[in-house]
Amino acid sequence: MTRGCLLLPFVEVTGLRKYFPVQRSFLENAVSRKHEFVRAVDDVEFTIEKGETFGLVGESGSGKTTTGRLLLRLIEPTSGKITIQEKDIVSAHPNELRDFRRQAQMIFQDPTAALSPRMTIGQAIKDALDIHQIGSSNTRKELVLQMLDRVGLVPAKLFYDKYPHQLSGGQRQRAVIGRAMILEPHLVVADEPVAMVDVSIRAQILNLLLSLKRDLGLTYVFITHDLATANYFCDRIAIMYLGKIVEVGLREEVFNSPKHPYAVALMSAIPVPDPQHKLQRTLPRGEIPSPINPPAGCRFHPRCPKAFDICSIKEPGMIKISQTHRVACHLFSVEEQKLLQPDA
Amino acid sequence: MVKPLLSIQNLSVEYASKRGQVKAVTDVSLVLDEGSTLGIVGESGSGKSTLGFAILNLIPLPGRIVAGRITFDHTDILKQNEDDMRRIRGGQISIIFQDPLTSLNPLLKIRDHFTELLRIHSPSTSKEDAISKAGQLLDNLAISPERLSDYPHQFSGGMRQRVMIGLALALNPRLVIADEPTTALDVIVEAQILELMKRLKDEYGLTVILITHNIGIVAEMADRIAVMYAGQIVEMGPTNDIFADPLHPYTKGLLESAPNILHPERSMRPIPGSPPDLITLPSGCKFHPRCSRVFEPCRIREPLPVECNRRLVACHLYD
Numbered sequence A: 001m002t003r004g005c006l007l008l009p010f011v012e013v014t015g016l017r018k019y020f021p022v023q024r025s026f027l028e029n030a031v032s033r034k035h036e037f038v039r040a041v042d043d044v045e046f047t048i049e050k051g052e053t054f055g056l057v058g059e060s061g062s063g064k065t066t067t068g069r070l071l072l073r074l075i076e077p078t079s080g081k082i083t084i085q086e087k088d089i090v091s092a093h094p095n096e097l098r099d100f101r102r103q104a105q106m107i108f109q110d111p112t113a114a115l116s117p118r119m120t121i122g123q124a125i126k127d128a129l130d131i132h133q134i135g136s137s138n139t140r141k142e143l144v145l146q147m148l149d150r151v152g153l154v155p156a157k158l159f160y161d162k163y164p165h166q167l168s169g170g171q172r173q174r175a176v177i178g179r180a181m182i183l184e185p186h187l188v189v190a191d192e193p194v195a196m197v198d199v200s201i202r203a204q205i206l207n208l209l210l211s212l213k214r215d216l217g218l219t220y221v222f223i224t225h226d227l228a229t230a231n232y233f234c235d236r237i238a239i240m241y242l243g244k245i246v247e248v249g250l251r252e253e254v255f256n257s258p259k260h261p262y263a264v265a266l267m268s269a270i271p272v273p274d275p276q277h278k279l280q281r282t283l284p285r286g287e288i289p290s291p292i293n294p295p296a297g298c299r300f301h302p303r304c305p306k307a308f309d310i311c312s313i314k315e316p317g318m319i320k321i322s323q324t325h326r327v328a329c330h331l332f333s334v335e336e337q338k339l340l341q342p343d344a
Numbered sequence B: 001m002v003k004p005l006l007s008i009q010n011l012s013v014e015y016a017s018k019r020g021q022v023k024a025v026t027d028v029s030l031v032l033d034e035g036s037t038l039g040i041v042g043e044s045g046s047g048k049s050t051l052g053f054a055i056l057n058l059i060p061l062p063g064r065i066v067a068g069r070i071t072f073d074h075t076d077i078l079k080q081n082e083d084d085m086r087r088i089r090g091g092q093i094s095i096i097f098q099d100p101l102t103s104l105n106p107l108l109k110i111r112d113h114f115t116e117l118l119r120i121h122s123p124s125t126s127k128e129d130a131i132s133k134a135g136q137l138l139d140n141l142a143i144s145p146e147r148l149s150d151y152p153h154q155f156s157g158g159m160r161q162r163v164m165i166g167l168a169l170a171l172n173p174r175l176v177i178a179d180e181p182t183t184a185l186d187v188i189v190e191a192q193i194l195e196l197m198k199r200l201k202d203e204y205g206l207t208v209i210l211i212t213h214n215i216g217i218v219a220e221m222a223d224r225i226a227v228m229y230a231g232q233i234v235e236m237g238p239t240n241d242i243f244a245d246p247l248h249p250y251t252k253g254l255l256e257s258a259p260n261i262l263h264p265e266r267s268m269r270p271i272p273g274s275p276p277d278l279i280t281l282p283s284g285c286k287f288h289p290r291c292s293r294v295f296e297p298c299r300i301r302e303p304l305p306v307e308c309n310r311r312l313v314a315c316h317l318y319d
Helices: A026-031 A064-071 A094-103 A121-131 A137-150 A156-160 A169-181 A199-216 A227-233 A251-256 A261-269 A334-340 B048-055 B082-091 B110-121 B127-140 B145-149 B157-169 B187-204 B215-221 B239-244 B249-256 B296-300
Strands: A011-021 A037-048 A053-057 A079-084 A104-107 A187-191 A219-224 A236-241 A244-250 B004-017 B020-033 B037-041 B063-072 B093-096 B175-179 B207-212 B224-229 B232-238 B306-308 B311-313
Touching: A011 A064, A037 A064, A037 A236, A037 A244, A053 A064, A053 A227, A064 A079, A064 A104, A064 A187, A064 A219, A094 A104, A104 A169, A121 A137, A121 A156, A121 A169, A137 A156, A137 A169, A169 A199, A199 A227, A199 B249, A219 A227, A227 A251, A236 A251, A236 A261, A244 A251, A244 A261, A261 B187, B004 B048, B020 B048, B020 B063, B020 B207, B020 B232, B037 B048, B037 B215, B048 B063, B048 B093, B048 B175, B048 B207, B082 B093, B082 B110, B093 B157, B110 B127, B110 B145, B110 B157, B127 B145, B127 B157, B157 B187, B187 B215, B207 B215, B215 B239, B224 B239, B224 B249, B232 B239, B232 B249
Parallel strands: A053 A219, A053 A236, A104 A187, A187 A219, B037 B207, B037 B224, B093 B175, B175 B207
Antiparallel strands: A011 A037, A011 A079, A236 A244, B004 B020, B004 B063, B224 B232, B232 B311, B306 B311
């Protein structure tokens, strides 16, 4: 490692938590004082290097979207620290946030909901420039036309005056991408950007995101439940389960030799578009439990085929498999291994 | 020689809209052998779900079957009266929908879903018999029979879909149409349901039509595939053949545009453009504006399905 110790990673997240209070009826409030929380994100830690595509992968309820929103401070964390480009995001004053928001943009899952039905595509993208007062009013339109061209909405002049309902799903998502990119952000959080797009169009959108990343030197956080897409798109991947990262590593490490039993199960669950491929599935029992009262110890232990005594008692810490690959599972802890096989 | 259980001839379905007739399904013909699994693949708007509904004669207004013939085990489906059709639905042909939550009645206990179904179709069944039958079904779907007295909201997504599958199988149908049965589910639950469906298909000796946009799922489940585009079947044949050597440029595009977990290095090659408007369809071949191998006749004449090595393909390249 030649990097100076003073130089922080591009994004550094430590001890990040987000607990949402559970809505209760008036009566329940009167009867009991106990407050319950959905532990959507619970003590999450990761770093992202500049220029990297970092995948947050998990099933619904794993906390991946909440983590993405916390990263841009669209919601306030319960606790924890987020540093982006050496700037403390959690304690930043709202005025400072405006500048930060220009540098960090989000692409949402549903392009129809992300665009105002009353604004033309051109207006919607220009709005971002107006808010951040970039360029003069004459040059703004020119910038928008260039961006429309860049995201493949050509002829740009025609698309500038179209309303979202006149566009197909794929074109709308291109417009949403254009609006995020026009501010020349450094960091883009893309939350399931192709989940609502038709199958034959998905590759178009992913390839557009890849080429924009190359041209603009972007750093991506890519949130998805689709492992095959993550495998195509990401450099590094964190697998989340019930609000925690259970495994993180380079794409090839996580996909070629997954360590956490949950990661192994996820990999074996994916349908493979090859009828000759013989599936060897090791599926866990049941489904993700409620994040209100997550299981004690390792949160995966009630479903884990390899669970042993310690798993229900002690929460596993992150264990290093390689310089880049880490897993939160007692199976890989040296001390626990000794306890398991005292003669060895 | 296996006998065909279902045959569809020249089926067309249209929906009336303010802008004109939406041609959801156009001139679709297929034959389904007993005991086989046919995967119908296509994007949204390709007509795959409409085709599934048409087989049950359940096209909702303002939709209408405008032409064609559907024969299920020597019965002409489109000529049945409503009473006979009701006996066929559920009893002979049943359907599993994408979203189990909207398909179950939130005010009825799981038990009541089963007893209602069983007693409508055979009124002589006692309530106790119906409940015990429901219990056996749930048990086979890995749900404890005790949970029969729960309501749908107390079930997780995967369990609701298991209940839907149980309801679909309760009357021992011969054909099950599964319309995107796992699209609303997470990866692991999806795999659990797919494994369950494979087991049940063998146990019950079912014939299955599996409608999906996910080519990974058809690769795993189907013996034969029909690829639909803009309301038409553009290619149909054995799964292995289609994956090994797709003939129609759209099939090829669909296979190349999907990520393959085993081969992430293979770049996803997108199909340019987007699916057509079903009211103002392109002339000639419906796929020609997006096709990389388009030539003169494609713009003028509609390609007719031709047989080509055990396969049907509708493309001028194979005329």
